[in-house]
Amino acid sequence: MVNIFKAYSYSILRGIMKFVGLRPQMIEIEPGTVIKLWAPTKTSDKPAVILLHGFAVDGMLTWQLQALSLAGQYAVYVPDFMFFGGSTTDRTEKSVAFQAQSTGGLVSFELARKCPELVESLVVPGSVMTLTESISAHFFQRMGDDGVMLSSWSDFLLPQSAKGARTKFKIATYKLPRWIPECFFRQYVEVASERRKEKAELLEALVIPDDEDPNKIPTLSQRVHLLWGANDKIFPMKVAISLKEKLGEKATLESIEGAGHVALLERPIVYNRLLRKTLASLVEAGVILAPNS
Numbered sequence: 262m263v264n265i266f267k268a269y270s271y272s273i274l275r276g277i278m279k280f281v282g283l284r285p286q287m288i289e290i291e292p293g294t295v296i297k298l299w300a301p302t303k304t305s306d307k308p309a310v311i312l313l314h315g316f317a318v319d320g321m322l323t324w325q326l327q328a329l330s331l332a333g334q335y336a337v338y339v340p341d342f343m344f345f346g347g348s349t350t351d352r353t354e355k356s357v358a359f360q361a362q363s364t365g366g367l368v369s370f371e372l373a374r375k376c377p378e379l380v381e382s383l384v385v386p387g388s389v390m391t392l393t394e395s396i397s398a399h400f401f402q403r404m405g406d407d408g409v410m411l412s413s414w415s416d417f418l419l420p421q422s423a424k425g426a427r428t429k430f431k432i433a434t435y436k437l438p439r440w441i442p443e444c445f446f447r448q449y450v451e452v453a454s455e456r457r458k459e460k461a462e463l464l465e466a467l468v469i470p471d472d473e474d475p476n477k478i479p480t481l482s483q484r485v486h487l488l489w490g491a492n493d494k495i496f497p498m499k500v501a502i503s504l505k506e507k508l509g510e511k512a513t514l515e516s517i518e519g520a521g522h523v524a525l526l527e528r529p530i531v532y533n534r535l536l537r538k539t540l541a542s543l544v545e546a547g548v549i550l551a552p553n554s
Contacts, residue, residue, distance in 0.1 A: 297347030
């Protein structure tokens with residue numbers, strides 16, 4: 262049986278992106294490390310926007326609707342993170358810092374902190390600055406209170422059954438449509454399970470002890486706009502409010518009603534309208550649009 266995710270990515274989506282001026286490139290950034298990056302086919306003086314995906318599928322499957330919306334006005338770049346899509350490495354390191362060196366949520370904050378000369382501003386939808394042990398524990402506790410028993414992020418983000426995938430999407434969305442067939446979730450598991458071992462190791466490396474959090478006292482010089490699903494179950498609005506207060510006067514916050522953690526897919530028209538408005542006020546040199554974690 263043909264996997265709908267792979268078939269769509271390799272044929273229809275590729276053609277759509279080519280039509281709006283984007284094409285995939287394979288870039289070897291060091292021996293053994295290759296990044297797949299969707300980029301403009303022609304050079305231009307348009308402001309650059311980098312779209313960074315979360316821990317679900319690759320960059321373009323995540324951001325396709327936003328790439329289409331932005332490609333006419335901005336130079337849009339969509340990389341795949343390590344072990345997603347076409348990006349691979351033979352390095353054993355799985356840290357956020359290595360991901361930031363490679364491609365750019367979590368990675369965007371790291372890149373903005375380490376390389377302020379490359380990042381003018383950020384738009385952050387549903388991502389914390391660092392994934393600490395306490396943030397993780399609070400999430401697992403909330404899920405347990407709702408009857409979903411999880412012991413690690415891998416349990417949640419790397420489901421191994423159609424039932425587990427349905428649970429993941431149910432948590433990530435405000436209201437998951439009941440009509441989605443079981444085959445959708447089975448085929449999602451097939452895609453998500455590619456390089457599962459490496460992804461699980463990456464998730465383990467992302468969680469750090471609270472006392473090792475480098476962003477306890479933020480040092481970001483960039484403007485940050487937080488664009489949040491008002492009904493996010495993974496990082497609730499109180500997390501967004503706390504993050505805004507932590508970032509200080511350079512941060513702004515906007516929420517989207519009737520949307521959960523994946524607001525960009527649940528309410529794409531509203532999301533894209535707010536995104537274009539935000540980018541128009543932020544863009545000077547280049548913006549990283551951070552992922553949902």
